[in-house]
Amino acid sequence: MQIGRKNVHGKGGVRFKTPYTSSKKKAQVRNLVTELVIYEKVTVTHSMVKPVIKEFDHLVTLAKKGDLHSIRQAASILKKYNVANKPEALDKLFKDLSNRFASRNGGYLRVYKLENRKGDNASVRMLTLAD
DSSP states (O other): OOOSOOSOOTTTOOSOOOOSOHHHHHHHHHHHHHHHHHHSEEEEEGGGHHHHHHHHHHHHHHHHHOSHHHHHHHHHHSOOOOOTTSOOHHHHIIIIIHHHTTTOSSOOEEEEEOOOOTTTOOOEEEEEEOO
């Protein structure tokens, strides 16, 4: 059994190491959802599937409402990417995806299991829009 200080480097020291904070995870979910709206499919690790699905379902619900408040709420979540020959994520969400999913009450995404990632053997899933 080790007695004394752990995870201490240098004079001041670092008591607890937390490399992955909640703000980083929230930013990653926002990036993945924005890419999902633009490209209509995205590859993620198994641990990111549930938060991405939850956020995307919320965005589609906002898009189906279509009022100004919903547009502003969705704009606070989606990022602004400049992708050549592609519409912005907010425009595509409210013009294209809201009409496509108008008759659905859920189940907007399909999850496909892929082979594990080569570098770290992480389980990988592909999220695509349901048709």
